[in-house]
Amino acid sequence: MRTLINGNYAVSYAMMQINPDVCASYPITPQTQIIETFSKYVSDGKVTTENILAESEHSAMSACIGASAAGARVFTATASQGLAYMIEVLYIAAGLRLPMIMVVGNRGIGAPLLLHCDYSDSFLARDSGWIQIYCKDVQEVYDTTLMAVKITEKTKIPVMVMMDGFYTTHGEQVIDTLTSAQAKSFVGEKPSWANMLDSRITFGNVALTDSNLEVRERQFKDLRESNKSILGVQKEFNKKFGRKYGLYDAFGVKDADMVFVAMGSTYQVIELACKELRKKRKKVGCLRPRVYRPFPFEKLGRELKGKKIVVMDRAISHGAEFGPMGLEFQNMSSEFYNVVYGIGGREFGLEEARDLISKFLTGKQKKFQFYGLRADLEN
Amino acid sequence: MAKKKIELGARIFAEKSEEYQTGSWRKEIPVVKNKEELNKYLEIALYCPEAAIVFVNKKFSHIDYKFCKGCGICANYLKKAIEMKRV
Numbered sequence: 450m451r452t453l454i455n456g457n458y459a460v461s462y463a464m465m466q467i468n469p470d471v472c473a474s475y476p477i478t479p480q481t482q483i484i485e486t487f488s489k490y491v492s493d494g495k496v497t498t499e500n501i502l503a504e505s506e507h508s509a510m511s512a513c514i515g516a517s518a519a520g521a522r523v524f525t526a527t528a529s530q531g532l533a534y535m536i537e538v539l540y541i542a543a544g545l546r547l548p549m550i551m552v553v554g555n556r557g558i559g560a561p562l563l564l565h566c567d568y569s570d571s572f573l574a575r576d577s578g579w580i581q582i583y584c585k586d587v588q589e590v591y592d593t594t595l596m597a598v599k600i601t602e603k604t605k606i607p608v609m610v611m612m613d614g615f616y617t618t619h620g621e622q623v624i625d626t627l628t629s630a631q632a633k634s635f636v637g638e639k640p641s642w643a644n645m646l647d648s649r650i651t652f653g654n655v656a657l658t659d660s661n662l663e664v665r666e667r668q669f670k671d672l673r674e675s676n677k678s679i680l681g682v683q684k685e686f687n688k689k690f691g692r693k694y695g696l697y698d699a700f701g702v703k704d705a706d707m708v709f710v711a712m713g714s715t716y717q718v719i720e721l722a723c724k725e726l727r728k729k730r731k732k733v734g735c736l737r738p739r740v741y742r743p744f745p746f747e748k749l750g751r752e753l754k755g756k757k758i759v760v761m762d763r764a765i766s767h768g769a770e771f772g773p774m775g776l777e778f779q780n781m782s783s784e785f786y787n788v789v790y791g792i793g794g795r796e797f798g799l800e801e802a803r804d805l806i807s808k809f810l811t812g813k814q815k816k817f818q819f820y821g822l823r824a825d826l827e828n
Numbered sequence: 829m830a831k832k833k834i835e836l837g838a839r840i841f842a843e844k845s846e847e848y849q850t851g852s853w854r855k856e857i858p859v860v861k862n863k864e865e866l867n868k869y870l871e872i873a874l875y876c877p878e879a880a881i882v883f884v885n886k887k888f889s890h891i892d893y894k895f896c897k898g899c900g901i902c903a904n905y906l907k908k909a910i911e912m913k914r915v
Contacts, residue, residue, distance in 0.1 A: 546837035605836060649842030656838045659852075664838045
C-alpha cells in the first residue's frame with residue numbers, strides 16, 4: 450500500500466502491525482512521535498502491548514531487559530541524551546544476549562544543547578555489542594524495523610535501527626507499506642528462548658578473571674558472524690517484497706577513481722550529485738555502509754582497494770586523528786581523506802554535496818577537514 | 829580434557845548450577861576445632877551466607893568448601909569452635 454508517512458510514524462506503524470509484547474520507553478526529541486503514536490495505538494486497542502511509560506531512559510531499557518529475559522518480544526526507541534543515559538544498560542542487554550529492538554532518531558549530544566542530527570549518540574553505543582543498522586530514508590526505516598525483529602530473534606543480539614533526526618524522523622515520504630498480515634507472517638511467531646518464566650535460569654552472573662575473557666570472545670565472534678543472519682533475513686525480505694537491502698549500498702564504485710563514503714540520508718544527495726557528474730563522464734562513485742556493526746570490513750576493503758576515498762563523518766572523535774568513520778576506513782585504500790560535516794544538523798543538501806565533490810575533483814585537499822564552517826563566525 | 833560449556837550470555841541453568849563452584853575465591857578457610865561446641869549452636873548454619881555449614885539430624889556434619897567463600901562470619905560468631913586460617 451502507498452502511504453505518505455514520516456520516519457517516526459513508519460516505525461510505530463510497523464510495530465503496531467506486529468503487536469509486540471512489551472514496549473518500555475521514554476520520549477525524547479526527535480523520536481517522541483514514535484512513543485506518542487504507539488501509545489495511541491495502545492489506548493485505541495489496536496495492539497495488546499504492555500506499554501510501560503518509564504520515568505527515565507535508564508529505567509525504560511532496564512524494563513526492556515527484564516521483559517526480554519522473561520521471553521517477551523520487546524521494542525523501544527530513544528535518541529541523544531536519552532541514549533547516553535541508557536548506555537550502561539545497553540551493554541547489559543547485549544552481554545546477556547537478549548533479543549530486543551531499539552529505534553534511534555539520531556541527534557547530537559550536548560553541551561551545547563542541540564536538537565538536530567549527528568551520530569554522536571549512536572556512535573557512543575558502537576562498542577556496546579548491539580547490531581547497528583543506519584537507514585537512509587523512511588522506506589528503509591520501515592522495512593528495517595520489521596527485519597530487525599527477525600534478526601534479533603535469530604541472533605539473540607539486540608538490534609539498533611538508526612534514522613537521521615528530523616531529516617528522516619520528521620521528513621515525509623511516500624513509501625510502500627506491507628499489509629498487517631504480510632508483516633505478521635514475515636516476522637513470524639515469536640520463537641521461544643530460555644527465559645526466566647519457563648526455565649530455572651540465572652541471568653546476570655558474575656564472570657571474573659577466570660572466565661570473562663571467554664564470554665567476551667564468544668560475544669565478539671557471534672556479533673561478527675551475525676552478518677550471515679542479517680543477510681539471510683534481508684534476502685528473504687528482498688525476495689518477498691522486491692527490495693534490495695545489503696550490508697552496504699554502492700553506486701558506480703567499480704570503475705570510479707574517487708569514492709565518497711557517507712551514511713544515512715546524506716547518501717541520497719551524494720548519490721544524486723555523483724549521478725549528475727557521471728553524465729559529465731567524471732568517474733566518481735559513492736558508498737554507504739548500512740550495517741555498521743558488524744562492520745563488513747572485508748567486503749568494503751575489496752570494493753575500495755586502490756581507489757581515492759573521501760569518508761564523510763557526521764561525528765567527531767575528539768583528540769583522534771580522524772572521525773569515527775575515518776578511523777574505520779583509513780587503511781582500506783591508497784588515498785584517503787576524511788571530512789567532518791553536518792555536525793549538530795548543519796545543512797548538507799544537494800548544493801553542498803555538489804560543492805564538496807567538485808572541491809575534491811579540482812584541487813588538492815587536506816587529509817582531514819571540517820566542511821561547511823561559516824565564514825562569518827569567529828571561533 | 830573435557831571442556832565446560834559457557835552458555836549464551838554467561839547464563840546458568842539450575843540443573844548445572846552445581847558445576848559452578850564459588851569456593852575458589854576464598855583467601856581464608858574456616859577450620860573446625862571443636863565439634864561438640866558447634867552442636868550447641870545450630871543457628872550458625874543460618875549465619876552462613878552460602879549455607880555451607882551442614883547439619884544432619886541437628887548434628888554438625890561438615891563445611892561445604894565448594895561454596896564457602898571464607899567470609900569468616902562463622903569464626904567470628906563462634907570463636908571457640910571455628911578458626912580462620914590463611915589458604
